[in-house]
Amino acid sequence: MKKRTFREWLKAWDEGEIDFSVPGPGCPETPGDAASSGDAADDRPAPKDDAAIRAYARRFRDREAALFRRIYPVMVVLIVAVISVFLLRVVTELPPFGSADTPANSSETIRRYLEDGLSETGAVNVVAGVILDYRAFDTLGESHVLFTAACAVLILLLSSEKQSDSLRVREILEKDAVLHTTGRVLIPLILLFGIYIVLCGHLGPGGGFSGGAVIGSALILYSLCYGPERVRKGLNLKSYRVTVLTALLFYSLAKCYSFFCGANGLETIFGPGTPGNLFSAGLILPLNLAVGTVVACTMYGFYALFTEGTV
Amino acid sequence: MSSFVLNFPLFMIILCLVCAAVGTLLPRAAARTVSLSLAALCLAAIFCVFLYVYGAGQEFEYRMGHYPHPWGNELKIGILESLFGMAFSLVLFLSLLGGKDPLDRLVEPGKGRFFYVMADLVLVALLVLVYSNDLFTGYVFIEICTLASCGILMIRGNGRTVLASTRYLIFSLTGSGLFLFGVIILYNITGHLLMPDLKEAVGALTASGAYRFPFLASVSLVSIGLAVKSGLFPFHLWMADTYGEAVPTSSAILSGLVTKGYAFFLVRFIFDVTGPDIFWQSGVQNVLFAMGAAGVVMGSVGAIQENNLYRMIAYSSAAQIGYIYMGIGLSADLGLTAALFHILLHALTKPALFLSASRLSARMGGALKFRNLQGAGYYEPAAGVYFTAAAFSMIGLPFTMGFISKYLFGLAAFRASTPKLVLTLLVLAVSTVLNTFYFARTVLRIYNAPKKPPAERQPAKDLPSYIIAGALFALINVAVGILSGPLTDLLGYGLSLF
Numbered sequence: 162m163k164k165r166t167f168r169e170w171l172k173a174w175d176e177g178e179i180d181f182s183v184p185g186p187g188c189p190e191t192p193g194d195a196a197s198s199g200d201a202a203d204d205r206p207a208p209k210d211d212a213a214i215r216a217y218a219r220r221f222r223d224r225e226a227a228l229f230r231r232i233y234p235v236m237v238v239l240i241v242a243v244i245s246v247f248l249l250r251v252v253t254e255l256p257p258f259g260s261a262d263t264p265a266n267s268s269e270t271i272r273r274y275l276e277d278g279l280s281e282t283g284a285v286n287v288v289a290g291v292i293l294d295y296r297a298f299d300t301l302g303e304s305h306v307l308f309t310a311a312c313a314v315l316i317l318l319l320s321s322e323k324q325s326d327s328l329r330v331r332e333i334l335e336k337d338a339v340l341h342t343t344g345r346v347l348i349p350l351i352l353l354f355g356i357y358i359v360l361c362g363h364l365g366p367g368g369g370f371s372g373g374a375v376i377g378s379a380l381i382l383y384s385l386c387y388g389p390e391r392v393r394k395g396l397n398l399k400s401y402r403v404t405v406l407t408a409l410l411f412y413s414l415a416k417c418y419s420f421f422c423g424a425n426g427l428e429t430i431f432g433p434g435t436p437g438n439l440f441s442a443g444l445i446l447p448l449n450l451a452v453g454t455v456v457a458c459t460m461y462g463f464y465a466l467f468t469e470g471t472v
Numbered sequence: 473m474s475s476f477v478l479n480f481p482l483f484m485i486i487l488c489l490v491c492a493a494v495g496t497l498l499p500r501a502a503a504r505t506v507s508l509s510l511a512a513l514c515l516a517a518i519f520c521v522f523l524y525v526y527g528a529g530q531e532f533e534y535r536m537g538h539y540p541h542p543w544g545n546e547l548k549i550g551i552l553e554s555l556f557g558m559a560f561s562l563v564l565f566l567s568l569l570g571g572k573d574p575l576d577r578l579v580e581p582g583k584g585r586f587f588y589v590m591a592d593l594v595l596v597a598l599l600v601l602v603y604s605n606d607l608f609t610g611y612v613f614i615e616i617c618t619l620a621s622c623g624i625l626m627i628r629g630n631g632r633t634v635l636a637s638t639r640y641l642i643f644s645l646t647g648s649g650l651f652l653f654g655v656i657i658l659y660n661i662t663g664h665l666l667m668p669d670l671k672e673a674v675g676a677l678t679a680s681g682a683y684r685f686p687f688l689a690s691v692s693l694v695s696i697g698l699a700v701k702s703g704l705f706p707f708h709l710w711m712a713d714t715y716g717e718a719v720p721t722s723s724a725i726l727s728g729l730v731t732k733g734y735a736f737f738l739v740r741f742i743f744d745v746t747g748p749d750i751f752w753q754s755g756v757q758n759v760l761f762a763m764g765a766a767g768v769v770m771g772s773v774g775a776i777q778e779n780n781l782y783r784m785i786a787y788s789s790a791a792q793i794g795y796i797y798m799g800i801g802l803s804a805d806l807g808l809t810a811a812l813f814h815i816l817l818h819a820l821t822k823p824a825l826f827l828s829a830s831r832l833s834a835r836m837g838g839a840l841k842f843r844n845l846q847g848a849g850y851y852e853p854a855a856g857v858y859f860t861a862a863a864f865s866m867i868g869l870p871f872t873m874g875f876i877s878k879y880l881f882g883l884a885a886f887r888a889s890t891p892k893l894v895l896t897l898l899v900l901a902v903s904t905v906l907n908t909f910y911f912a913r914t915v916l917r918i919y920n921a922p923k924k925p926p927a928e929r930q931p932a933k934d935l936p937s938y939i940i941a942g943a944l945f946a947l948i949n950v951a952v953g954i955l956s957g958p959l960t961d962l963l964g965y966g967l968s969l970f
Contacts (some may be wrong), residue, residue: 175781175913177843248653251689255660264673264742269665272541281539284831298536298545302612303488308615309593312496316586317634402496409493419487421479423538 281440283433284363292368293445301416303370304452307459308409318466344386351379352392359453363442371451372454380461389469398471401458406453415444415451475766477524478532480517481547481557481603487513488596492589500584504572511565511595515558522554524724531969533605533668541605542667548605548667548744559816560598563728564591567823572942574830578628578719581816587627587722593620594725595749598733607655607745609664610737614701615649618644621730622720625714636713643700643710647734650697656692658745678750691746692756695784698738699760702731704797705767708790712774715786720830723782724823728787732815735796739808743970748804765899768796772906780840781829785822786908788866791903798899799881802892806884809963812878816952816959817865819875824862824945831855831938832918840913847922849915854935856918858942863911865949870902872914872953877946878904880960923938939944 165173173179256263267272274291282290327394358372384392396404422429434441467472491510495503524531531550538544568591575587588906597617604610618641625637660664661683662673677683700707715723741753751757771791778784799811830856832848833840841849849856867870878900885896952959 174776175842175917177841196653217650247689251657251686252684254685255657255895258684263660264663264872265660266663268542270663273543294537295539295544296608298605299488299609299612302609303617305593305596306493306615306619308493309623310591312586312589312593313619313626316583316590316623316627316629319583406493408499409549410490412485413489419538420482420536423544424479426756429538462595 163257170268193467198228207415279436281433282445283436285436285442286367288365288366289363289445289449290442293363293448294443295418297448298420300448300452302414304409304412304455307455308405310406311462314463314466316402318470340386348379348383348386351382352376355379355453356456359449360439360446362449364437364439370456372449374460375454376453376457377460377464380457380464381464382459384465389465392465396458396461401462405455405458408451408458412448412451412455415447419444473933475524475851476768477520478534478549480521481549483535483602484514484517485596487555487844488599490594492592492596492873494763495589495592496583496590498585500581500588503561503585503588504568507591508565508568510592511561511568513594515565516563518554518557518561518717521559522551523548525551525554529969531906533929542664545609546666548604549602549603550967551962553940555813555962557599557602557816558687558811559819560602560729560733561595563823564598564725566941566944567721567724567728567827569632570823570827571724571830571937572937573834574720574827577834580629582750583627583629587624587719590620590623590627591725593626595618601733601740605667605744606665607658607667607741610740611648611652612657614648614734614737616911617730618648618701618734621726621914624725625718627722627892628717628719630717632717633715634851636710636717639713640710640714643703643707647697647699647701647707650700651692652697652853654690654693654695654697657686657693661686661690667740670745671747674746677935678753688754688756691754692753692759692904694741695738695756695760698734698741698847698953699763699797701734702793703790704763704793705719705762705770705790708767708771708793710785711790712778712783712784715789715826716780716783720782720826723786724826727786727826728819728823731789731793732796732819733936735793735800738800741809741833742800742804752804757801759801759950760797761895764794764796764798764801765895768793768798768899768903769906770794772903772910773818775910778910779842781833781842781845782826782840782915784914785825785829788907788910789822791816791907792822792866795877795903798896799884802881802884802896803888805964805967806880806887808967809879810880810884812963812967813873813960814877817877817949819947820873820945820952821862821865824942824949825866827938828855828859832859842917845914845918846920847918849918850922854942855937859918859947860915861913861946865953867907867911871950873949873956875953876956876960909957 170179212451256265261267274295276286278287278290278295279285282294284290285296327350355375355378358367358375361371362368362372364432380392380396420433423428429443431443433443436442440446488510493508495506498506531548534549536545536546536547540546556942558606568588571636579587579678592872593616597613597620599619600608604613622637622641622644625640626633655665658670661677662670664670664673674687677687703711711727715727718726742748768791771787771789772792775784775787778787795814796811796818799807799809799814801807802810831843832852835852835855836845836848839845849859862870865874868874870879881896881900885893885900888896
């Protein structure tokens with residue numbers, strides 16, 4: 162490269178003649194704007210000198226990447242080691258796990274959850290009482306995390322093209338007698354079990370998240386056995402969206418009502434009821450149903466989008 | 473005004489969630505209307521809240537349900553919270569208003585509505601980050617923010633955007649992970665998640681000297697985690713790729729809002745969880761200061777090396793994030809005022825830059841290399857003027873917000889220790905020169921005599937909405953630049969109430 166005065170250098174920089182991103186001589190002219198990025202990317206022309214660019218890229222890979230490949234593992238090990246030692250030291254100084262007098266286990270928060278949870282929320286399952294009554298706003302956020310993830314996957318994968326791979330796999334699976342017979346026996350049981358977990362979330366271990374996951378897996382199994390067309394009769398893209406929308410709307414509005422009442426010192430119409438009854442614990446049962454619906458739909462939606470490109 | 477106004481943040485949060493859910497069923501144009509009206513409504517409602525809180529001169533805790541802290545979730549409604557809630561709603565409104573054309577051109581029609589759904593979700597995440605009085609609720613909505621911004625980035629759907637958003641996701645999830653570790657450690661040693669109780673417990677812990685190392689670890693993990701998510705140097709490498717490839721409207725929302733939300737949440741953490749004194753004893757602020765100062769210089773150096781307009785603006789974004797964290801690390805009072813002012817400045821400037829750049833580039837047939845943008849300012853006069861105004865503000869010329877921000881940084885530096893004073897002044901001087909280098913180059917380039925007539929490709933016809941949005945961006949920038957007194961006083965007053 163010829164030597165430049167500052168003035169010349171400035172001019173060359175201003176003209177865009179200096180390309181910092183490309184090291185050294187021997188690089189072919191990089192493709193123009195359109196190929197680099199930006200608005201015109203849709204009609205980007207093919208790079209002029211494809212072979213030369215590829216040759217350069219290969220050379221670059223050999224020279225620069227060899228160095229990178231050598232440094233990278235060392236750095237990874239080093240950084241992971243430092244972070245591990247740091248976190249391990251933190252863990253050794255934390256209060257012992259499981260003992261009763263740690264700050265987390267003996268705080269007034271936990272005491273009230275355990276002692277008054279049943280009478281205040283009406284939920285025999287204290288966990289359900291905490292996540293759907295005491296800290297219901299967090300759970301409202303969590304179910305919208307699922308919704309956001311489902312939308313993001315829709316953005317990524319929603320396409321009209323069928324994927325040939327999944328078609329082939331499906332043909333094999335649909336002829337599989339073992340799968341069919343097992344499915345016929347198991348799917349109703351799994352569905353029933355999932356519904357039970359959702360419905361009795363406030364009475365025992367379970368709830369919308371776990372029950373919804375079980376129902377979602379039943380739907381996935383059904384789709385594997387009998388093909389997504391059969392599922393689509395009941396749950397196509399439109400009804401999928403409507404179902405999720407209804408569940409989320411119900412959740413948001415019901416909780417909005419209950420937050421509003423709570424903040425302004427009003428009584429809600431949903432009392433704790435008689436603990437232990439199916440219809441008790443105020444809003445927890447309907448909220449569990451809403452969360453279960455969202456989780457089941459999201460699970461099945463992910464599966465369908467990743468295999469079929471549509472719900 | 474009655475205290476009923478205090479319910480508005482809750483209503484706005486729920487309304488955002490409802491609009492997002494409904495938006496999945498609407499056609500694109502309707503989803504856009506919903507998002508725009510939602511942002512405008514949030515702006516109006518939070519303005520009422522702001523007036524009420526300002527009149528009352530105190531902060532309010534708002535129970536989300538029947539249980540007060542430490543048992544139930546809460547919001548905290550104060551002056552700064554409302555101010556930033558307003559600013560974020562305003563910037564989202566203007567970005568969506570002015571960013572219709574690139575969205576229509578670059579996004580598949582069937583997916584257009586999801587952009588607006590994601591924009592609603594970003595707004596709700598920002599509102600909760602601003603208002604939440606609960607560290608874990610903050611984390612939940614950080615997740616929503618991450619996923620939604622990822623969706624916003626990859627909506628363009630070509631290979632490069634998917635690659636860039638994967639990269640963004642890796643960086644961002646690293647940040648979320650660190651933040652979550654920090655929260656878990658903090659919960660383990662205090663037993664609380666709500667900020668008022670955390671603050672009390674942290675005060676007691678510091679006084680007794682128990683769990684010193686875990687506490688230090690959790691403060692640094694939370695701070696660094698949020699800094700990584702904001703894209704602070706050296707974690708800024710995703711920016712150039714992401715903003716260079718995404719739809720300019722996405723870049724505007726991401727750079728103007730999402731990265732700022734995390735920075736504001738860190739300020740909340742410093743004041744409401746640790747308290748400024750304890751935070752300043754931990755020494756984490758020095759790390760943030762060093763990373764910020766390095767980021768200012770390295771971001772500008774990166775911008776100078778770029779020949780691509782979007783990527784240059786992206787590197788400039790990295791530099792501005794550096795400013796914000798430099799201010800947070802500088803000092804508790806004036807430094808934070810400067811940092812908060814810089815958040816507002818950058819939120820109001822960067823979207824204008826991205827949107828104007830997209831306009832200029834579209835007019836020149838999609839050109840992004842400076843060479844090919846020559847004379848774009850003549851063919852697209854409005855975008856040229858808005859770009860110039862925003863660029864002047866980024867450089868820090870008088871009568872713009874940028875000038876005030878640099879002035880506040882200088883002022884804050886004189887209250888800090890000598891090494892920080894010297895470093896801050898040095899960084900300010902160097903970065904101003906570097907900023908001038910690359911922004912002046914761009915502005916001169918778009919106003920040079922054009923080499924060739926523009927290509928046939930014309931921008932779409934929705935010019936008025938862009939002109940209004942850009943004009944508002946520029947006007948606010950200049951107006952605050954001339955009359956900065958009330959705003960800086962307000963920031964100082966809000967910080968004193970925090």
